[in-house]
Amino acid sequence: MVNLIRSELLKLKRSKMIIISILGAMVTPIMVFVGVLKAKFTTADKIVTYADIFSESNLYIMLLFGVIVYTVIGSYLFSREYVEKTLKIILTVPVSRVTFIVVKFLMLLVWIIALTVITWVCSLFFAVLSRASEFSMLILKQSIIEYFWGGILLFLMISPFVFIAIYSKGVVVPIITAASVVMINIAVSNENLAALFPWTSSYLLVTGQIENTGYPMWLAIFLISLVSLSGFISSVIYFKKEDIV
Amino acid sequence: MTEYAIETKQLTKLYGEEVGVNNLNLHVEHGKIYGLLGRNGAGKTTTMRMLLNLVNPTDGKIYLFGEDYKNCPAKIFRKIGSIIETPGFYENLTARENLQILAMLRGKHRKDSIDNALRIVGLLDETKKVFSDYSLGMKQRLGIAAAIMHEPELLILDEPINGLDPIGIHEIRNFLLSFCKEKGTTILISSHVLSEIEQLADVIGVMHEGRLIEEVDMKELHKRNRQYVEFRISNENMACVLLEKHFNINDYTVHENNTIRIYYGIEKRGEINRCFVDNGLLVTKMNINEEKLEEYFSNLIGGGKIG
Numbered sequence: 001m002v003n004l005i006r007s008e009l010l011k012l013k014r015s016k017m018i019i020i021s022i023l024g025a026m027v028t029p030i031m032v033f034v035g036v037l038k039a040k041f042t043t044a045d046k047i048v049t050y051a052d053i054f055s056e057s058n059l060y061i062m063l064l065f066g067v068i069v070y071t072v073i074g075s076y077l078f079s080r081e082y083v084e085k086t087l088k089i090i091l092t093v094p095v096s097r098v099t100f101i102v103v104k105f106l107m108l109l110v111w112i113i114a115l116t117v118i119t120w121v122c123s124l125f126f127a128v129l130s131r132a133s134e135f136s137m138l139i140l141k142q143s144i145i146e147y148f149w150g151g152i153l154l155f156l157m158i159s160p161f162v163f164i165a166i167y168s169k170g171v172v173v174p175i176i177t178a179a180s181v182v183m184i185n186i187a188v189s190n191e192n193l194a195a196l197f198p199w200t201s202s203y204l205l206v207t208g209q210i211e212n213t214g215y216p217m218w219l220a221i222f223l224i225s226l227v228s229l230s231g232f233i234s235s236v237i238y239f240k241k242e243d244i245v
Numbered sequence: 246m247t248e249y250a251i252e253t254k255q256l257t258k259l260y261g262e263e264v265g266v267n268n269l270n271l272h273v274e275h276g277k278i279y280g281l282l283g284r285n286g287a288g289k290t291t292t293m294r295m296l297l298n299l300v301n302p303t304d305g306k307i308y309l310f311g312e313d314y315k316n317c318p319a320k321i322f323r324k325i326g327s328i329i330e331t332p333g334f335y336e337n338l339t340a341r342e343n344l345q346i347l348a349m350l351r352g353k354h355r356k357d358s359i360d361n362a363l364r365i366v367g368l369l370d371e372t373k374k375v376f377s378d379y380s381l382g383m384k385q386r387l388g389i390a391a392a393i394m395h396e397p398e399l400l401i402l403d404e405p406i407n408g409l410d411p412i413g414i415h416e417i418r419n420f421l422l423s424f425c426k427e428k429g430t431t432i433l434i435s436s437h438v439l440s441e442i443e444q445l446a447d448v449i450g451v452m453h454e455g456r457l458i459e460e461v462d463m464k465e466l467h468k469r470n471r472q473y474v475e476f477r478i479s480n481e482n483m484a485c486v487l488l489e490k491h492f493n494i495n496d497y498t499v500h501e502n503n504t505i506r507i508y509y510g511i512e513k514r515g516e517i518n519r520c521f522v523d524n525g526l527l528v529t530k531m532n533i534n535e536e537k538l539e540e541y542f543s544n545l546i547g548g549g550k551i552g
Binding site for chain 2: 003006087092241
């Protein structure tokens with residue numbers, strides 16, 4: 001398992017996807033910062049707090065940009081083995097198919113957490129740059145917890161896209177699917193029904209807003225678990241039985 | 246009882262209703278080079294993929310080193326090196342880094358195994374070029390390096406000389422021969438270049454439409470009476486009757502331009518000629534020929550070219 005993880009890390013050497021994903025993780029804090037600048041130009045005495053910046057950045061990551069960026073990463077990690085035709089050389093080493101896919105998911109989790117850290121640090125940086133007010137250690141701590149759980153939940157919600165990447169053996173179909181999910185996120189985010197749409201309810205769960213929708217928390221957790229497990233299990237079963245051609 | 250490095254029993258692969266491999270009974274002896282021949286789509290690559298557990302058989306059994314490969318895949322597959330079609334590697338990595346990944350995944354390996362493998366295929370000095378910048382020949386060489394770096398007991402090579410220049414082909418051929426003779430490595434190799442297989446293989450298996458239609462020792466094949474005497478006569482039908490009636494010869498083939506090839510009883514060609522003439526046939530040509538291997542296999546699979 002350790003050697004598989006080491007090999008996964010080596011596979012990313014010189015990979016352009018690293019820099020692309022870092023830029024992707026920085027986009028939301030930059031967007032929020034631009035929004036703050038615009039607001040300050042419009043209303044000179046506009047007060048922006050640390051909590052606002054962390055919260056908005058997390059909102060954009062969890063509902064919009066993160067879904068796309070993490071889908072791209074997840075799809076890349078899995079589909080590159082098909083595109084570069086490396087499975088026939090790796091699996092004949094031999095490497096267990098189940099272990100292989102578990103390590104891939106582990107890499108995706110590590111990558112998502114690393115990007116979450118980058119997003120949080122960038123948000124903090126831009127909050128300082130925009131002279132945000134109401135700084136406190138409590139806000140920092142709370143934002144770290146929200147970002148961390150946000151990253152974990154986004155990882156769980158990426159699993160169906162990973163299955164699509166394995167099935168379609170490319171990145172295009174999962175990205176289109178993820179873009180559709182983002183559109184639904186936008187459509188339902190202000191509705192009570194958001195609690196029933198796992199990609200939106202993840203955000204509501206992390207920010208403690210799920211109960212405002214009138215739906216019980218257990219239902220949201222159940223739906224998130226159901227979608228996530230479906231993604232993981234179908235990926236493993238399909239990959240295990242698939243003929244490598 | 247002969248122990249085989251590879252043995253398959255009734256191995257079958259169906260793709261929907263299409264038959265990929267049909268009841269294949271393959272026998273590859275330890276320490277031998279087995280050449281697998283067949284036209285495109287004959288089922289060679291599918292067979293090799295099944296042997297390497299990349300494709301699940303629909304039916305049948307595979308025994309590697311005498312064991313059912315599903316019983317202990319890790320132990321068995323560590324003893325195998327392979328190339329299936331054009332080798333795939335991580336495009337952003339160098340040859341050494343790609344081999345490092347394989348070494349990491351295998352766990353135990355000699356420290357100099359990567360250098361040795363790269364030296365053998367002539368890629369030791371390619372330290373900076375990444376795989377995506379490699380020519381087809383270089384990619385194929387790296388594939389061979391990956392297949393041999395752990396000194397396997399069995400090599401499964403699907404078209405390993407594809408893309409290599411003539412010098413490269415010569416080098417790899419010599420290497421495979423010495424690998425087999427000195428280390429006793431068993432090699433299963435497929436190629437569309439029949440002459441290559443002819444120079445390498447101890448045993449040849451011919452596949453056609455998913456079936457193994459011939460499995461023959463090369464020595465036996467050369468020993469077989471593929472020498473023939475060819476007559477051009479005025480009436481080939483009567484010639485056939487005369488052959489069967491007077492000489493009890495059935496092993497002949499009739500070709501275009503009133504030509505008949507006789508594979509049996511070549512030493513009686515003078516008498517046959519006299520018999521033809523005495524019975525009113527006009528003999529315009531008689532010569533002795535040896536059927537080329539390519540011709541033999543083309544006949545075996547019903548015309549067309551091998552590969």
